[in-house]
Amino acid sequence: MEVIKLPKKFRMVCYDIMDGKNEALNTLETFSEQFPHQVAAVKAEVAYFNMDYNRALDLDLTILPYLEEWYYSNVSDQHMIAMAITSLVLHREEEVLDAFRREQERIRAENGWQQRDRYCDILMNYIRQGQMPFADDTKNHPYNEPEEAKSKEQLWKEIQEKNKKLTLDSVDGKRRLYNFCCMFGHAKDAVELFEELSGAPMAESSYTDAIARYLYLGERDKAIQTAEKLATSRLWAVAGPTQVRPMTFFEDLNLRDFIMEESTLRKIREAAYIDDGSQIRK
Structure with a gap:
């Protein structure tokens, strides 16, 4: 074919x-x-x-x-x-x-x-x-902190031991610490760093990790707002021009819950309509 x-x-x-x-x-x-x-x-x-x-x-x-x-x-x-x-x-x-x-x-x-x-x-x-796909195989639905979660200060010390040139004033430094907090740290530290990174280029997984941690912390409104930002980012439109809606949301269980609820679907759909200028049209 x-x-x-x-x-x-x-x-x-x-x-x-x-x-x-x-x-x-x-x-x-x-x-x-x-x-x-x-x-x-x-x-x-x-x-x-x-x-x-x-x-x-x-x-x-x-x-x-x-x-x-x-x-x-x-x-x-x-x-x-x-x-x-x-x-x-x-x-x-x-x-x-x-x-x-x-x-x-x-x-x-x-x-x-x-x-x-x-x-x-x-x-x-x-x-x-009779089971929703991947409902039994995900680290983010529901998310739980590591049993021995480390503070962001501990994690930053570990990062600097191997990356002495990185600083917390830089986007790269904050992004690295955010990823470490998502893997080994506290949810509160992770979302604080995510908010500090607002406006910086991030991967789709950075958004979905933040959403899971907002939900863990009981901050559903912020989780939905982050889903809207992900929709606007159009990181989901990378495989072909026929991708006109964020179909990747069906693959993530937290996002799937949002798009299968009418009120949150409407917000996400409208956010996806927004062209923030980051997408190259060709």
């Missing part, structure tokens, strides 16, 4: 949809004949974030055998986990199980992506158990 390269006109329409311009969905339809699977993927993402799960799942079922048309596996993984989740919500488990089984048969017959074959197995096991 060949990877599909999308023309600039299609990509620009996707950016408009990402920005929340609903009229761009009509323009998208003009590409339906030439790029049916990519159009369906965009429409599915919009539907997921409108909580129109039946429509989203119907669309994803049509494109499941064609997800290898995307160069990066991020897109297929995100759509497949969303399918598994919504199958449980909608009680359409057997339909999705059958689709995943047929997809495995296709992959094996065509010598396709082996990791997708394994991913089908993983998701099918969760569906059969």
Whole structure:
């Protein structure tokens, strides 16, 4: 199966949809004949974030055998986990199980992506158990501090022993200490450093780690605000132009809880519409 390269006109329409311009969905339809699977993927993402799960799942079922048309596996993984989740919500488990089984048969017959074959197995096991994917395998849901958590002062001393040039006045120094606090320290120290790093470039995991610790500390509003900042950062739109909604949120259990609640979903969706200028459009 060949990877599909999308023309600039299609990509620009996707950016408009990402920005929340609903009229761009009509323009998208003009590409339906030439790029049916990519159009369906965009429409599915919009539907997921409108909580129109039946429509989203119907669309994803049509494109499941064609997800290898995307160069990066991020897109297929995100759509497949969303399918598994919504199958449980909608009680359409057997339909999705059958689709995943047929997809495995296709992959094996065509010598396709082996990791997708394994991913089908993983998701099918969760569906059969009636369990949300990865609910039993995460360090952040629920998060608990290490039994022997270290203070940020202790951790900074350890960092400086190996990185004598780092200073706490620098972004790099604070970022390193933040990561150490997330791994070995106290939640309160971690979120304080996260707030000090506001405006500095950070990885998606930095946001999700902060969210987990805010929830641990009982600061749900700050956790939601951080999820909104992550949505605005568009760190989730790295694998292809059809990523018009933060589908990575389905992969993180804390974020998943937020987008499956109407009031918080609305905030996150609107935050994702904001173009903060960090994304290069090409």
